Amino acid sequence: MNRLPKHITLKHLNAFVAVAQEASFTRAARRLFQTQSSVTGLIQQLETALEIPLFIRTSRRVVLSPIGKEFLPRITRLLADFDGAIDDVMRYGALKSGRVSVSAAPSAITDLIAPAAAVFSEHYPGVRLYLRDANSGPIQRQVVAGEVDFGLTSRWADMHGLESEPLLEDQFGVLYRTDDTHIHPDARNSVGWKTLQNRKLVGVIDETGIMAVLQSRPDLPIEVSAPFYEASSTTSQAAIVQSGLAIALMPSLAAQRVLVPGLSFSLLRSPKLVRTLCLMFPQDHAPTPAATALADEIRRYVKQAELPAGCKVL
Numbered sequence: 453m454n455r456l457p458k459h460i461t462l463k464h465l466n467a468f469v470a471v472a473q474e475a476s477f478t479r480a481a482r483r484l485f486q487t488q489s490s491v492t493g494l495i496q497q498l499e500t501a502l503e504i505p506l507f508i509r510t511s512r513r514v515v516l517s518p519i520g521k522e523f524l525p526r527i528t529r530l531l532a533d534f535d536g537a538i539d540d541v542m543r544y545g546a547l548k549s550g551r552v553s554v555s556a557a558p559s560a561i562t563d564l565i566a567p568a569a570a571v572f573s574e575h576y577p578g579v580r581l582y583l584r585d586a587n588s589g590p591i592q593r594q595v596v597a598g599e600v601d602f603g604l605t606s607r608w609a610d611m612h613g614l615e616s617e618p619l620l621e622d623q624f625g626v627l628y629r630t631d632d633t634h635i636h637p638d639a640r641n642s643v644g645w646k647t648l649q650n651r652k653l654v655g656v657i658d659e660t661g662i663m664a665v666l667q668s669r670p671d672l673p674i675e676v677s678a679p680f681y682e683a684s685s686t687t688s689q690a691a692i693v694q695s696g697l698a699i700a701l702m703p704s705l706a707a708q709r710v711l712v713p714g715l716s717f718s719l720l721r722s723p724k725l726v727r728t729l730c731l732m733f734p735q736d737h738a739p740t741p742a743a744t745a746l747a748d749e750i751r752r753y754v755k756q757a758e759l760p761a762g763c764k765v766l
Contacts, residue, residue, distance in 0.1 A: 460501050462534070465527050467494035468506060472516055472524050547575075552742040553582040555591045556604035557661070558685065559706040560729060564619075565604060568753035572746050579742045589659030595732050601743035602734075604750070606661025606703075606727040616730040620754055622703035623726045623762030624665070625719040627693050627710070635718070643718045648673050654689050654698040655679030662686075662702060665727045672725075676701060686710050703727050704762030719762050728766070 470480035471491065481488040499506055506520035516524060556565055561583055569581055584600060588608035595603045596613045607616060626647060628635055635647060653675045656662055667677045681698050683689045689700040690710035702710075703726075707717040731747055733739055739747065754765055 460498060462531070464494050464498040464501075465531060467491050468498055469524065469528055469531060471495060471507065471514060472520065475514055477514060547741055547745055548578045550578070550740065550742045551580045551582065552740065552746050553584065553600040554602060554604065554746070555584040555586050555594045555600040557588065557591070557606070557706070557729075558585045558687075559703070559709045560604045561585050562709050563705055563759075564729075564750060564754060564757070567757070568750040569746065571753065572749040575749075576742070576745065579745075581746075587657075587659045588661035588664065592732060595734055598734060601739055602747060603732040604729060605732065606665065606729055608659055608661050608664050613735050615733045615735045617733070618766045619729050619731055619751070620759070620766055621726040621728055621764040622705045623719050623724060623764075624701055624703055625707060625717050625762060627690060627700040627702055627707050627715060627717050629693065629696060630714055630716045632699070632716075635716075641718060642721045644722055645673060645720060647720075648675055648699070648701075651675065652681065652698040653679040654681035654683055654692040654700045656686065656689060657682055657684055661727055662706070665725065666701065669723075669725065671723070690715065704760045705729075708760045726764075 467480065467484065467486075470483050471477060474480045474483060477488050477491050477495075481491040484491060495507065504519055505517050506523060508515050508517050554565060565583060569583070573579070573581065582600075584594070586594070588605045591600075591603040591605045592608055592611050592614055594600045596611060604619070606622075626635075626643060634651065635643060655666070666672070669676070679698075681692055683692060686700075686702055686706045687710055689702065690712070692698055693700050694712070694715060701720070704717070704719065711717060731750070733747075759765070
C-alpha cells in the first residue's frame with residue numbers, strides 16, 4: 453500500500469494550490485506572505501517527493517502539467533475539508549455549534565431544565581439540545597454508558613462510574629382529591645403520616661428515585677413501600693388519584709407538575725421525608741463545553757427560581 457511521503461506537509465500543499473491558482477511564484481508568495489524563494493523551494497520539495505513535475509515552467513509563466521491538473525481539484529477539496537474540520541472543532545469549543553443531551557426526571561425537565569435551557573439557547577443558539585425523560589434507574593445507566601452528557605434525578609442505587617452533585621432537596625407530600633373528607637381542611641398545608649392509615653395508595657414502578665426513598669424507610673406505614681396500585685409515572689398516579697381510587701405520595705416538585713383543578717397536595721411531617729435531586733455525570737471523562745455550560749445554567753436557575761414549598765436549594 454502506497455503512503456504519502458512523511459515530509460509532505462500542509463505548507464507544501466497550500467503552496468501548490470497558490471502557485472496553480474496564481475500561475476506565478478511571485479503572486480503566490482505574496483498571497484502566502486512568504487518569500488518567492490521559499491515558495492519555489494516548497495514546490496521543488498513536493499515534486500521531488502512525488503517524483504513527478506507538477507508545473508511546466510517557461511520564461512513568462514508557470515502552468516500546470518497534465519498530472520498537476522488532475523492533482524489540483526483533489527488537493528483543493530482536501531484542504532477545504534481540513535479547514536472545515538478545524539473550523540467545526542473551533543466552533544464547537546466556542547459553543548457556536550454542537551449538541552448537548554440530558555436525561556432527567558419529568559418534573560426536573562419541566563421545572564428546572566426547560567427554563568434554564570431557554571436562557572442557555574439565547575446565549576448559544578447554535579447548540580442543539582436533546583432532552584430525554586426517564587426514571588432514575590435508566591437515567592443513571594444512560595449517563596454511565598455515555599448515551600447522554602449528564603442526568604438530573606434522585607439517586608436510585610449506587611452505581612460505579614457515576615459522579616453525583618446534589619442540587620436540591622424535594623420534600624414528600626400526599627396528593628389527594630380536594631373533596632377528600634379524610635383530610636381536614638384546616639391541616640392541609642401539612643399533614644401527618646397517620647393520614648395514610650387504612651387508605652389505598654398508588655405508587656410508581658421500580659427504578660424510580662421516589663420508590664427508592666420510600667422503600668428505604670422501614671419506619672413508615674407498610675402501605676408506603678407496598679402500594680395497592682402501581683403506575684408508570686406521576687402523571688398516571690395523578691389520574692388514579694383524580695378518579696378517587698387512591699391517594700399518592702410524591703415529592704413537591706413532581707406534584708406541582710400534575711396538580712389540576714380538583715386535586716390538592718400537602719407536605720408530610722413527622723418524619724419529614726425528602727429526595728435529593730442530583731446532577732449526574734460520568735466519572736471517566738470531563739463533560740463537553742456545551743454540557744458544562746448547560747449544567748452551569750441549571751445551577752444558576754435553581755438558585756434564583758421560585759420553587760414550590762418543600763424544595764430547598766443545596
